[in-house]
Amino acid sequence: MSNMRSAPTLDDVAKKAGVSTATVSRCLNAPDRVVEATRKRVMSAVETLGYTPNFAARVMAAKRTFTIGAIIPTMENAIFARGLQAFQEELHRSGYTLLVSSSAYKPDVEEEQIRTLVARGADGLLLIGHDRDPKIYEYLERQKTPALVAWSFIPDARTPSIGFSNRDAMFALAQEVIRLGHTRIGMISGISQGNDRARLRIKGVKDALAANGLPPEALSVIETSYEIESGADAFAGLMSGGPSPSVVLCGNDVLAAGALRKALQLGMRVPEDVSITGFDDIELARIVSPALTTVHVPHREMGLRAACGLVDMVERKTAAASINLETEIKIRASLGPCPK
Amino acid sequence: MSNMRSAPTLDDVAKKAGVSTATVSRCLNAPDRVVEATRKRVMSAVETLGYTPNFAARVMAAKRTFTIGAIIPTMENAIFARGLQAFQEELHRSGYTLLVSSSAYKPDVEEEQIRTLVARGADGLLLIGHDRDPKIYEYLERQKTPALVAWSFIPDARTPSIGFSNRDAMFALAQEVIRLGHTRIGMISGISQGNDRARLRIKGVKDALAANGLPPEALSVIETSYEIESGADAFAGLMSGGPSPSVVLCGNDVLAAGALRKALQLGMRVPEDVSITGFDDIELARIVSPALTTVHVPHREMGLRAACGLVDMVERKTAAASINLETEIKIRASLGPCPK
DNA sequence: ATTGATAATGCAAGCGCTTACATTGCAAGG
DNA sequence: CCTTGCAATGTAAGCGCTTGCATTATCAAT
Numbered sequence: 053m054s055n056m057r058s059a060p061t062l063d064d065v066a067k068k069a070g071v072s073t074a075t076v077s078r079c080l081n082a083p084d085r086v087v088e089a090t091r092k093r094v095m096s097a098v099e100t101l102g103y104t105p106n107f108a109a110r111v112m113a114a115k116r117t118f119t120i121g122a123i124i125p126t127m128e129n130a131i132f133a134r135g136l137q138a139f140q141e142e143l144h145r146s147g148y149t150l151l152v153s154s155s156a157y158k159p160d161v162e163e164e165q166i167r168t169l170v171a172r173g174a175d176g177l178l179l180i181g182h183d184r185d186p187k188i189y190e191y192l193e194r195q196k197t198p199a200l201v202a203w204s205f206i207p208d209a210r211t212p213s214i215g216f217s218n219r220d221a222m223f224a225l226a227q228e229v230i231r232l233g234h235t236r237i238g239m240i241s242g243i244s245q246g247n248d249r250a251r252l253r254i255k256g257v258k259d260a261l262a263a264n265g266l267p268p269e270a271l272s273v274i275e276t277s278y279e280i281e282s283g284a285d286a287f288a289g290l291m292s293g294g295p296s297p298s299v300v301l302c303g304n305d306v307l308a309a310g311a312l313r314k315a316l317q318l319g320m321r322v323p324e325d326v327s328i329t330g331f332d333d334i335e336l337a338r339i340v341s342p343a344l345t346t347v348h349v350p351h352r353e354m355g356l357r358a359a360c361g362l363v364d365m366v367e368r369k370t371a372a373a374s375i376n377l378e379t380e381i382k383i384r385a386s387l388g389p390c391p392k
Numbered sequence: 393m394s395n396m397r398s399a400p401t402l403d404d405v406a407k408k409a410g411v412s413t414a415t416v417s418r419c420l421n422a423p424d425r426v427v428e429a430t431r432k433r434v435m436s437a438v439e440t441l442g443y444t445p446n447f448a449a450r451v452m453a454a455k456r457t458f459t460i461g462a463i464i465p466t467m468e469n470a471i472f473a474r475g476l477q478a479f480q481e482e483l484h485r486s487g488y489t490l491l492v493s494s495s496a497y498k499p500d501v502e503e504e505q506i507r508t509l510v511a512r513g514a515d516g517l518l519l520i521g522h523d524r525d526p527k528i529y530e531y532l533e534r535q536k537t538p539a540l541v542a543w544s545f546i547p548d549a550r551t552p553s554i555g556f557s558n559r560d561a562m563f564a565l566a567q568e569v570i571r572l573g574h575t576r577i578g579m580i581s582g583i584s585q586g587n588d589r590a591r592l593r594i595k596g597v598k599d600a601l602a603a604n605g606l607p608p609e610a611l612s613v614i615e616t617s618y619e620i621e622s623g624a625d626a627f628a629g630l631m632s633g634g635p636s637p638s639v640v641l642c643g644n645d646v647l648a649a650g651a652l653r654k655a656l657q658l659g660m661r662v663p664e665d666v667s668i669t670g671f672d673d674i675e676l677a678r679i680v681s682p683a684l685t686t687v688h689v690p691h692r693e694m695g696l697r698a699a700c701g702l703v704d705m706v707e708r709k710t711a712a713a714s715i716n717l718e719t720e721i722k723i724r725a726s727l728g729p730c731p732k
Numbered sequence: 733a734t735t736g737a738t739a740a741t742g743c744a745a746g747c748g749c750t751t752a753c754a755t756t757g758c759a760a761g762g
Numbered sequence: 763c764c765t766t767g768c769a770a771t772g773t774a775a776g777c778g779c780t781t782g783c784a785t786t787a788t789c790a791a792t
Contacts, residue, residue: 059535061778072742077780087740102534107511108451109778112747117448119512127492128473137468140494149508151491152467154480168489171447172459172512194442195399280675309679316681335620339649340679341656401748412772417750427770449748452777 060101069097080105111173119149120362121169122178125157126278129306130334132180135202138355139178146363148175157278159246163188170197176366178202178358182209183248198365202358203349204249205376212365214358214375218249221347221379222256222301223263225329228381229299230264233390234327237261238290238297239273240283240307250275250303253331257301272297276307283310284317291318291326298326298390305330305337308344312386323388333382342385350377400441409437420445451513459489460702461509462518465497466618469646470674472520475542478695479518486703488515497618499586503528510537516706518542518698522549523588538705542698543689544589545716552705554698554715558589561687561719562596562641563603565669568721569639570604573730574667577601578630578637579613580623580647590615590643593671597641612637616647623650624657631658631666638666638730645670645677648684652726663728673722682725690717 066073071090078085079094086094097103111117120143124132140150151169155162166188169177177192177199189210192199201213229237239257242250254273261270274289276282283302287310290297302308308330312322320326322342330337330346337344354377361372406413411430418425419434426434437443451457460483464472480490491509495502506528509517517532517539529550532539541553569577579597582590594613601610614629616622623642627650630640642648648670652662660666662682670677670686677684694717701712 062780063778073779074743074781075741078741081780085740090740102531104507104511104531104535106452106513106778108448108457108513109747110780111448112446112452112749113778113780115747115780127467128477129470130468133467133469137494137496150493153490153492154477156477167444171444173446173448191442195444280679313679336676336679339620339653339676341681402750403748413749414751414773415771418771421750425770430770446748449777450750452779453748453750455750455777 060103061106065094065097065101065103068101069094117173117175118147119151119174120176120178121151121174123162123165123169124152124154124180127154130336131304131332135351135355138352139359142356142359148363159184170195176200176362178362181248182206182211182213183246198362200358200362200365200372202354205374206248207374212372212374214361215354216349216377216379218252219256219259222253223260225347225381226257226260226301229301229329229387230260230266234299235266235270235390236295236297237271238300239271240286240300240311241273241275241303242278243275253303278304278306280306280310283307284314287311287314300326300328302328302330305332305334305344305346308346309336309340312340322386325391327387329387345384345387346382348380348382353377400443401446405434405437405441405443408441409434457513457515458487459491459514460516460518461491461514463502463505463509464492464494464520467494470676471644471672475691475695478692479699482696482699483703488703499524510535516540516702518702521588522546522551522553523586538702540698540702540705540712542694545714547714552712552714554701555694556689556717556719558592559596559599562593563600565687565721566597566600566641569641569727570600570606574639575606575610575730576635576637577611578640579611580626580630580640580651581613581615581643582618583615593643618644618646620646620650623647624654627651627654640666640668642668642670645672645674645684645686648686649676649680652680662726665731667727669727685724685727686722688720688722693717
């Protein structure tokens with residue numbers, strides 16, 4: 053007993069405290085169901101043995117893990133960081149642990165991660181965006197694992213979502229841009245294939261064009277990966293072919309930062325020669341100069357609400373109501389009127 | 393059998409395929425130990441039932457999870473993102489899954505996360521930096537969970553580390569700064585308490601002062617949290633009291649970005665009036681203008697090596713050899729000679 | 733004291749899987 | 763035709779925990 057070769061088990065604790073394993077278990081999970089004196093004895097045994105419950109065993113027996121999984125497209129930039137932080141804080145408050153993995157924007161990787169997390173017994177899952185193979189949703193239903201979508205709001209989607217309307221947000225920004233006289237508009241978007249957020253942001257711009265009587269040709273879109281360099285390259289691409297746009301709307305702040313840097317490198321003044329906008333309003337947007345006009349997303353609130361919603365789904369087994377949060381356009385120096 | 397209410401188990405598959413559970417298990421884990429015909433039959437049963445192995449049960453029986461845990465101080469900025477990405481990629485290549493959680497730089501949170509991850513059966517753990525309560529290391533040893541430290545290299549530490557010498561890196565940068573004629577040096581550091589990386593970076597600067605015959609008073613250090621705003625505030629603090637430094641060395645690029653922004657806000661020119669340097673060389677360093685002189689850390693290589701090392705520790709049960717990677721000073725526009 | 737009611741604890745059956753060991757089947761050598 | 767030796771498969775014992783139910787202790791009321 054004194055020099056165990058491996059981690060102590062419930063049995064060891066029970067023996068040491070002179071009680072049954074059931075009592076030890078109760079001490080740990082429902083302390084008030086066991087009398088003070090016994091509890092103390094057990095706890096001290098736990099202490100001296102340095103006992104930690106075996107998670108897998110606990111999960112098997114209890115069928116609950118108090119774990120929520122989240123799969124985000126990337127950790128390489130801060131887009132999801134703040135929202136996730138709030139999500140995790142709220143989860144922690146409710147006694148849940150958050151496990152995060154990132155899919156690098158690859159659907160097959162995402163699917164694997166989802167399966168992994170579910171197989172690991174995640175009580176619920178946070179997913180980013182709605183677009184994914186329907187069989188994944190079927191799988192989730194079969195496994196009875198509640199899932200909640202964030203960073204996108206689509207009413208009546210198969211999975212409830214807590215987010216914002218990417219289309220409306222971008223529509224509003226485009227309206228503002230058009231109001232400033234811009235008629236040749238460039239857009240640097242993320243890959244829209246399998247990404248409703250990117251897709252709907254493009255749609256928002258297109259809708260704004262139409263609403264203002266501008267022809268579809270007024271917009272040229274480049275889709276690229278969400279990296280600074282890609283943003284820079286795409287910007288160069290936009291500026292090289294034919295009549296160059298007077299404003300470039302970017303799918304997120306990272307792309308916008310890349311575009312901005314390239315613009316300055318090319319000797320263009322922002323916003324005098326060309327305007328550039330972002331999306332998300334992460335810290336980066338205020339760090340670059342000129343600061344980025346962008347769409348502010350209420351990341352923290354979204355994370356918090358998502359946590360509450362998901363915990364609810366897990367505990368009451370009720371489908372959470374979707375929530376549409378408001379975004380807000382932050383006008384900063386990178387957007388100006390259309391040059392002559 | 394035809395309308396199961398819950399997820400199918402090994403037993404269901406075995407029954408459907410007309411074999412024993414052992415055979416099904418072998419089909420999944422050692423396909424070549426079962427003959428072709430049987431395997432096919434089993435696999436098709438797996439398919440039609442939509443069977444997914446229960447992870448907890450598997451872990452309990454096999455005592456392996458093929459999971460590696462990593463606890464990083466923060467996900468809010470990109471400092472750890474790139475290295476972690478490489479870490480995860482390499483892990484994936486070896487068949488492991490990475491689970492990440494963030495401690496918000498709080499030791500007690502970190503301890504809890506470590507216990508959580510271990511209890512969840514992580515086969516190995518990646519930790520950032522060496523400084524932590526010794527009892528955590530004891531716990532890890534007792535649980536026989538191999539751990540590897542990254543982002544810091546300290547030879548002969550209790551836990552092997554794959555990283556770089558924070559002290560040497562900062563020493564080299566300070567040398568360069570001093571060579572440029574600076575004699576009043578400010579430093580904005582992260583909280584050094586419980587953070588060997590921050591501590592050793594400060595030490596690097598102090599050593600450089602000493603090596604160049606400068607008095608300790610030539611350096612004034614402010615310790616603050618790792619956020620942009622903190623960097624800005626600290627910069628203002630440094631500039632307000634007494635003779636202001638001609639150069640401000642920052643503990644990381646985020647702090648430097650904050651300091652830089654504040655400097656520009658205060659109407660100071662960088663580097664004409666004051667020089668500013670960072671650490672890490674994350675993307676941010678090249679985005680701000682002027683671009684930051686900083687210490688380049690080989691994040692991807694570190695992540696990759698750490699993954700190999702950790703997998704090795706897990707599989708061969710051998711303590712990995714520590715590796716000291718080289719950092720490199722990236723001279724960019726934010727550092728200039730000491731103004732008159 | 734005795735009796736109930738109730739609180740505290742113990743007993744033991746799983747949870748779904750892996751794996752050491754036992755059994756069976758079959759081809760080749762005697 | 764009967765052994766032998768393997769390869770393929772089956773049997774069943776756990777892994778460490780939770781929890782429904784059974785048992786025992788406690789204590790107030792009779």
